[in-house]
Amino acid sequence: MGSFKLGKMTLRSLFGKPETICYPFETKPAPHGLKGSISIDMAQCILCGICQKSCPASAITVDKPAGTWSIDRFRCVQCGSCTRVCPKSCLTMEPDYQKPATSKFADVFAKPEETDEEKAAKAAAKAAKLEAAMKAKAERAEKE
């Protein structure tokens, strides 16, 4: 008889803690490193478009002139290729799943407007770089 062969297991199921949880009132904590959804740090992004080229599902669109990075989360297959190829490491895989929706849409992220201070800092860095290059060139010319 099957019930007797499975007796120990059946008794444990009868009197033990349930194996399942009472979803959606209870949710299981997501394990660390779960491949849920892609998030982007737009301040770091340089809109190079390498992620778009590596995406096997063509879910990512990078529009450099408009300064936007968008992802169609309904196409994304959570392979993580984009996070591995990003030269600025601004793409990360978050452990939260994409919530269901009634229609498909793309999440669009725009490059944040630079403040005057950031612009000034960027211009100063560029000027310093240019100056260093000119100096190096002049030194090289002197040696020759």
Added chain:
Amino acid sequence: MGQHTVIPFGPQHPVLPEPLHLDLVVDDEKVIEAIPQIGFIHRGLEKLTETRDYNQFIYIAERICGICAFGHSMGYAETVESLMGVQAPKRAEYLRVILHELSRMHSHILWMGLAADAFGFESLFMHCWRLRERVLDIFEATTGGRVILSAVLVGGMVRDQDAQMLQFIKDKIASIEDDYAQLCKTFLEDSSVKSRLIGVGTISEEDARNYDMVGPFARASHVANDARSLGHGGYAYLSDFQPILATDGDCYARVKVRAAEVLQSISIINEMIDSIPSGPIFEPVKGMPAAGAQACGVVEQPRGECYYYALGNGTKYLERMRMRTPTSMNLAGMATALAGCDLADVNMIVLTIDPCISCTER
């Protein structure tokens, strides 16, 4: 003699997890002939090599089938690595074997549940799937995915596993082993289970060889056909490997072979974890496959030997990627096993062969 009737079995059938379609020619309650119909879920995956490069195709390869997803990505990666003349680091090969054996465990336990469901033993079905859930929890913790793992890259693996995680895998498997022993006892000793399985759908060793059957289906007929014994990839580092065989060739023998293979997988995983070397897990692959370069690969999937063929054309796209999946090899054997059986036994025979139609029709 009565008139023959043709009954369509599938593609939608309550007992089938996948859309298998058979035309059964029956005379009263006896099946005279079973004619498999192929093509219901053809998706043209091999054609996609034209639009996805060799790195991107790995995510298509693992979507051929949900249950053997990891095996397909591993087989594809190994084939493309040999096409480009590179070898994955040793630690990556060990990790691949560990994950591949875990997917074999999950596939076989899932299958045991389905078989129990097919002969009406609902509680056994639920206990099997409860155990399988623990294997999926290991996948979730180690790779971040439950079914489609996306854990393999051409040239290595995506994630390394630290000593703590490897110990977690060992502990989780040990917890499965205890419960699994009880399930096995029910499967192999219960009289009601035996009465549905013994002497049903028998295939002789000669037939198994003639029809080139593969996997547990062939091994249940005493054909020692196991691609793991060839020692490809990480399997070369196993101390000893003997395929599990049975002699009877009936449904019960197939259950016995799969039940023992889960235990064999557990011992392989433990051995691999104990002897895993340290080192890198990924070597970046540079360049493109040369024009006209060819490579073959073979992987023992849960359902049997799966063969891969790749042909390069000098670009990042492959000229041809071909997979010969285990179920397409087993279809002839399945038709033979079904000829002459009772109509009520058709679902049991089909399930013990464990057909994967997604793999077959790609």
